[in-house]
Amino acid sequence: MVEMRALTKRYEEGTEARSVIERADAEIHRGEFVALAGPSGSGKTTLLNLISGIDTPTSGDVLIDSVPITKLSEKDRTLFRRKNIGFVFQFFNLIPTLSVKENLLLPLQLNSFPSAESDDRVMYLLERIGMGDRIDSYPDRLSGGEKQRVAIARALAHNPPLILADEPTGNLDADTGRAILSLLKSLIDGSGKTMVIVSHSDVVAGMADRVLAMEDGKLVERIRGDGYVNNRLDS
């Protein structure tokens, strides 16, 4: 589903270039739930932005469903992302001037879903996340956990095969965070969707099928066992 090939991202700093990601290789399979771990500043968000095509690598490729998105024009990449990827962010990123319903309708409108079908889909998702009675509320009237539930429903609205989440529980208390993760996982389970979550949380790592960690610019698989045994994917 997601292939990274010799993926490299360098940032210019004055006259020097600093590598954040250096020839990282990895494959994430269809239907897998992968946690992306690693210390602060190790390049997790950078990697997620490369996978989604929001950012472009210095060299190397990202393929999604065998489509080399790194080789697409910016316009085609945007269209590809809009159709195939759902995003969940730490700070929810709901549009404050739109109601819950209107926030959920946005990805459907951007993907030209027929309006009758869109209304049914929004209602179905709001029921699934237990917020069927908040359809006309505005984001500033919702708690953090409720905002994130709406953001999850929005990420799933257009039924994308790939869900990317960047610290989705980072702005929530521990109990709410756990509830949000369980909800996200229950919505994904059995759907065949692939999910990558950037997180420092052990709860996320414990729920995931696999944990990949950024270490010195490379992606390293962490295998569960007596503690973690590191096993380089890319050497």
Ligand SMILES: Nc1ncnc2c1ncn2[C@@H]1O[C@H](COP(=O)(O)OP(=O)(O)OP(=O)(O)O)[C@@H](O)[C@H]1O
């Ligand atoms: N646009 C940019 N220009 C220069 N350096 C950048 C840029 N964006 C990110 N970096 C640097 O790249 C490194 C990786 O950043 P990134 O945000 O990907 O790390 P992270 O693992 O997600 O960190 P955190 O867990 O703290 O969110 C950091 O050292 C950061 O300063």
